[in-house]
Amino acid sequence: MTPRPGLVLEVDGSTPPTLFWHGERFVLEKLPEGSRVIYAPEPLVPLEDPVGAIRHALLHPLGDRDPLPALLWPGMRLTVCFDDVSLPLPPMQAPDVRQLVMEQVLDMAAEAGVDDVVLVAALALHRRMTEAELRHALGDRIYEAFAPSGLLTQHDAEDPDNLVHLGTTGKGEDVEINKRAATSDLLVYVNINLVAMDGGHKSVATGLASYRSLRHHHNPKTMVHSRSFMDAPSSELHSSNWRMGRLIADSGVKVFQIETTLNTDTFPRQFGFLQRREWEWSVRDRAMYAAAAAALDRTPPRVARQVFHSIRAPHALVSVQAGEVEAVHAVTTANIWKQQGVEVDGQTDILTMGLPYISPYNVNSIMNPILVACLGLGYFFNLYRGQPLVRRGGVVILHHPTPWEFHPGHHPSYIDFFEEVLSDTTDPVEISKTYEESFATDPWYVHLYRTGHAYHGVHPFYMWYWCAHALDHLGRVIVVGGDPAAVRRMGFSPATRLADALEMASDVVGRSPTLTHLHTPPLLLADVR
Amino acid sequence: MRSLVFERNLPRFAASRLASTLGSGRGAAVGPLRLLDTEPPALPGPGWVRVSPLLSGICGSDLATLDGRSSRYFEHVVSFPFVPGHEVVGVLETGGRVVIEPVLGCAARGIDPPCPACARGQLGNCERLAFGHLKPGLQTGYCADTGGGWSHAGLVAHESQLHPVPDAFLDEDAVVVEPVACATHAVCDAALGGGETVAVVGAGTLGLAVVAAVSALSAAGHVAAPGALFVGARYPHQRRLAGELGATAALAPDQLGRAVRRKTGSLSMADPRPRRPGGPLTGGADVVFDCVGSADSIGQSLAVVRPRGRVVLVGMPGRVHVDLAPLWHREVRLLGAYAYGTERLASGATARTFDLAFEVVAAHGLGRLVSATYPIERFEEAVQHAGAAGRRGSVKVAFDLRHKEARHGEQPHGDAHGDAHGDAHGGEQRHSDARHLARSTTSGRDGRPSTGGTS
Numbered sequence: 001m002t003p004r005p006g007l008v009l010e011v012d013g014s015t016p017p018t019l020f021w022h023g024e025r026f027v028l029e030k031l032p033e034g035s036r037v038i039y040a041p042e043p044l045v046p047l048e049d050p051v052g053a054i055r056h057a058l059l060h061p062l063g064d065r066d067p068l069p070a071l072l073w074p075g076m077r078l079t080v081c082f083d084d085v086s087l088p089l090p091p092m093q094a095p096d097v098r099q100l101v102m103e104q105v106l107d108m109a110a111e112a113g114v115d116d117v118v119l120v121a122a123l124a125l126h127r128r129m130t131e132a133e134l135r136h137a138l139g140d141r142i143y144e145a146f147a148p149s150g151l152l153t154q155h156d157a158e159d160p161d162n163l164v165h166l167g168t169t170g171k172g173e174d175v176e177i178n179k180r181a182a183t184s185d186l187l188v189y190v191n192i193n194l195v196a197m198d199g200g201h202k203s204v205a206t207g208l209a210s211y212r213s214l215r216h217h218h219n220p221k222t223m224v225h226s227r228s229f230m231d232a233p234s235s236e237l238h239s240s241n242w243r244m245g246r247l248i249a250d251s252g253v254k255v256f257q258i259e260t261t262l263n264t265d266t267f268p269r270q271f272g273f274l275q276r277r278e279w280e281w282s283v284r285d286r287a288m289y290a291a292a293a294a295a296l297d298r299t300p301p302r303v304a305r306q307v308f309h310s311i312r313a314p315h316a317l318v319s320v321q322a323g324e325v326e327a328v329h330a331v332t333t334a335n336i337w338k339q340q341g342v343e344v345d346g347q348t349d350i351l352t353m354g355l356p357y358i359s360p361y362n363v364n365s366i367m368n369p370i371l372v373a374c375l376g377l378g379y380f381f382n383l384y385r386g387q388p389l390v391r392r393g394g395v396v397i398l399h400h401p402t403p404w405e406f407h408p409g410h411h412p413s414y415i416d417f418f419e420e421v422l423s424d425t426t427d428p429v430e431i432s433k434t435y436e437e438s439f440a441t442d443p444w445y446v447h448l449y450r451t452g453h454a455y456h457g458v459h460p461f462y463m464w465y466w467c468a469h470a471l472d473h474l475g476r477v478i479v480v481g482g483d484p485a486a487v488r489r490m491g492f493s494p495a496t497r498l499a500d501a502l503e504m505a506s507d508v509v510g511r512s513p514t515l516t517h518l519h520t521p522p523l524l525l526a527d528v529r
Numbered sequence: 530m531r532s533l534v535f536e537r538n539l540p541r542f543a544a545s546r547l548a549s550t551l552g553s554g555r556g557a558a559v560g561p562l563r564l565l566d567t568e569p570p571a572l573p574g575p576g577w578v579r580v581s582p583l584l585s586g587i588c589g590s591d592l593a594t595l596d597g598r599s600s601r602y603f604e605h606v607v608s609f610p611f612v613p614g615h616e617v618v619g620v621l622e623t624g625g626r627v628v629i630e631p632v633l634g635c636a637a638r639g640i641d642p643p644c645p646a647c648a649r650g651q652l653g654n655c656e657r658l659a660f661g662h663l664k665p666g667l668q669t670g671y672c673a674d675t676g677g678g679w680s681h682a683g684l685v686a687h688e689s690q691l692h693p694v695p696d697a698f699l700d701e702d703a704v705v706v707e708p709v710a711c712a713t714h715a716v717c718d719a720a721l722g723g724g725e726t727v728a729v730v731g732a733g734t735l736g737l738a739v740v741a742a743v744s745a746l747s748a749a750g751h752v753a754a755p756g757a758l759f760v761g762a763r764y765p766h767q768r769r770l771a772g773e774l775g776a777t778a779a780l781a782p783d784q785l786g787r788a789v790r791r792k793t794g795s796l797s798m799a800d801p802r803p804r805r806p807g808g809p810l811t812g813g814a815d816v817v818f819d820c821v822g823s824a825d826s827i828g829q830s831l832a833v834v835r836p837r838g839r840v841v842l843v844g845m846p847g848r849v850h851v852d853l854a855p856l857w858h859r860e861v862r863l864l865g866a867y868a869y870g871t872e873r874l875a876s877g878a879t880a881r882t883f884d885l886a887f888e889v890v891a892a893h894g895l896g897r898l899v900s901a902t903y904p905i906e907r908f909e910e911a912v913q914h915a916g917a918a919g920r921r922g923s924v925k926v927a928f929d930l931r932h933k934e935a936r937h938g939e940q941p942h943g944d945a946h947g948d949a950h951g952d953a954h955g956g957e958q959r960h961s962d963a964r965h966l967a968r969s970t971t972s973g974r975d976g977r978p979s980t981g982g983t984s
Contacts, residue, residue: 415787416791419780419787419788420778420788420791442791442794443794443796444790444796447796
């Protein structure tokens with residue numbers, strides 16, 4: 001059966017309550033009549049032969065690139081880079097698509113007699129992956145072949161011996177990336193393009209870059225002028241990455257880009273109700289929801305977190321393309337919109353969204369308050385093309401417990417950012433000017449980033465900058481069910497119930513506002529006309 | 530005349546120690562402290578005067594004594610029975626208000642020539658605390674001969690112990706001069722260097738007084754100004770007050786180490802993988818004032834001080850179990866800071882600690898630290914309140930002895946310090962924030978309270 005497209009539902013008296021994520025729980029909320037609910041398209045049908053499709057893409061590249069085997073020869077230096085643990089969300093059921101792609105890339109390299117091969121996890125300033133995470137992403141065969149001999153590496157943005165400065169763009173942006181990758185005869189980059197923001201020149205220019213390079217586009221000014229991140233032509237973040245990517249190409253780095261898109265089959269069968277529209281819930285769906293909701297209500301948050309983080313998504317490959325970066329990415333972006341795009345007429349006064357337990361930066365970790373803000377205001381707010389779903393001066397209502405809780409091993413600088421920086425100011429520009437440098441160069445954070453599993457010291461700043469566009473655009477942010485102290489620390493307003501939040505929102509948008517709910521999962525991209 | 534008397538009574542001492550396991554201050558109800566009718570103490574000799582207490586504070590060392598947790602070290606410098614109360618503002622028979630400098634040094638003990646410490650003006654280091662014509666007693670409030678502040682019978686004080694109270698001072702301002710003097714001595718003795726990072730562990734009366742002393746004395750040029758002053762405070766009202774008194778940042782205790790680490794660019798020896806709040810820093814604060822004196826606070830102080838830094842024990846410690854390996858390995862200077870005497874200032878001049886303490890109190894209007902007063906008849910509640918001050922949103926709890934006549938059916942004597950705010954019905958007096966706010970807004974340009982002597 002052909003998957004149905006997305007739709008915008010207008011709530012009326014017969015509409016059942018709407019599902020909201022609430023961290024490690026979910027709730028059903030009755031939305032006011034006249035509200036709109038945006039539903040994503042149904043998951044696309046998976047490729048019947050993903051291995052064959054990958055091979056076909058490698059042999060039939062797009063743009064100005066030869067087939068991969070023609071780019072491989074004995075004695076060459078080959079570096080294969082891959083997206084890190086932040087993709088996809090949730091982590092997918094084995095085999096991970098990175099494994100499927102890289103097995104073929106490495107088989108072709110072996111057939112061509114290439115023996116100088118190094119794998120690089122493109123961390124940028126993310127935390128290093130654990131052995132279990134690497135094994136899951138690459139499979140045991142690749143891990144065992146490369147890790148013992150030190151050929152499976154993770155990009156270290158603080159390793160001066162393995163960074164190379166390739167030059168500056170016409171706008172004065174430093175381009176400094178992983179030296180091994182930049183000095184290889186061929187750089188193969190394996191992407192998982194979960195949303196339209198991923199991939200393109202951003203893969204190498206961000207994933208393999210240093211702080212010196214990243215600071216040129218990960219800053220409040222760039223973020224405010226990225227409208228949105230999901231629409232590359234309107235995104236200053238992408239413009240900067242494209243300038244850098246072209247400089248990388250011009251400096252002689254040959255990139256063979258492989259991009260993959262997945263369908264939005266996000267949760268396994270027992271959570272199937274999360275994927276379906278509420279009025280279409282079967283008796284089984286209702287029973288599963290009731291059982292899950294009741295169980296989670298009685299489960300300590302820490303246990304519930306472990307349960308959810310053990311979920312592996314049944315994501316399936318729906319497209320794969322390879323070749324020259326820009327040619328590949330144009331096709332990828334179209335494929336993502338095909339899966340996730342929903343046309344929406346006009347903006348709304350109030351945008352509501354339920355936030356899940358996971359974001360790109362807390363896989364197997366804690367969704368701390370900064371990540372809550374980033375997921376809601378940085379990612380979900382930006383899931384648009386054209387114009388934001390919510391009007392300027394409007395209100396966003398987030399639904400999340402927002403605990404004042406941090407993972408000290410993964411997010412050490414987040415703790416200090418929350419205590420030291422946000423207690424002083426929430427203004428991204430002021431934060432950038434006053435605090436960024438000292439966090440970015442703090443030797444303790446550098447040590448933890450390089451040797452532990454910590455995000456870089458500057459990472460919480462970037463998370464806050466992701467919110468800059470929304471903070472600049474919105475009249476108020478309200479968090480339903482959040483820890484009041486944590487919510488207030490970020491400059492937002494806490495509300496106990498959705499009804500309270502709507503009452504509070506009326507101070508900003510009047511007493512007869514329009515309301516739109518961004519229904520997730522699965523992910524969607526709103527094409528706002 | 531009713532007085533609170535602390536007697537040597539081992540069964541009651543044991544009972545108080547047992548009761549204190551239920552919470553600080555619980556020992557008062559079952560311990561050796563009793564409310565008795567007493568006579569005014571005799572004048573020990575020439576140069577001694579009678580003082581009628583107006584307010585007398587309850588100090589951490591008092592709580593330790595009442596709870597049976599005080600170190601046995603003090604047994605030889607205390608004489609029984611004694612009337613506690615060494616934080617005292619009182620009135621002389623001639624009518625003037627005075628604050629008592631309670632240390633009973635050579636001058637008070639009639640020892641001449643004085644011991645080397647007293648000769649240098651370092652009264653707190655007196656080497657004759659158990660000698661001379663007085664019974665042993667390190668301070669007024671621990672000596673059987675002098676009486677103490679928790680008494681309607683009054684106390685006797687040597688003229689060397691008297692500090693006149695300026696008219697602009699409220700009784701509440703005056704009663705905190707003694708603990709502020711302790712803090713002032715600690716700050717002056719810490720040899721602060723300009724731009725240093727300073728941490729204060731604990732924000733009860735002593736901790737807040739240290740913060741006030743650092744900011745007031747550095748502003749006056751008496752000590753070098755620190756680069757940053759971080760305070761670890763358990764309760765929100767303590768953090769608010771610490772901020773008002775000049776802290777760079779007042780933080781929850783578990784945040785203190787992180788803030789110091791950030792400021793000083795230190796690393797941490799904590800293993801980042803387990804979920805632990807943090808281990809010792811590789812660098813750290815130049816000076817740490819431990820204003821608690823517990824094993825935990827000393828341990829935290831040693832964890833956040835830099836190698837060769839100074840940890841100043843301001844709060845009175847007892848028998849504590851502390852790992853001194855970091856002190857040895859990092860060559861940390863552990864300094865005691867007891868009482869007061871004469872301080873050497875940054876200018877090279879000297880000043881009596883109490884004179885400086887009066888300046889600190891005036892600069893910050895520290896009478897606002899007095900959160901509640903009780904009549905001595907309700908000493909159990911008062912001591913329990915003092916023991917739970919932080920949890921109950923309070924700082925300093927004191928006994929109010931201004932209205933004994935009213936309780937006896939007499940008229941208040943109408944001196945400049947009597948008013949109706951004392952508790953004629955024996956009730957607790959809460960000193961609201963609004964009252965303190967009103968007082969702070971009437972401060973003069975020099976920061977000294979400009980209200981009259983009545984409260």
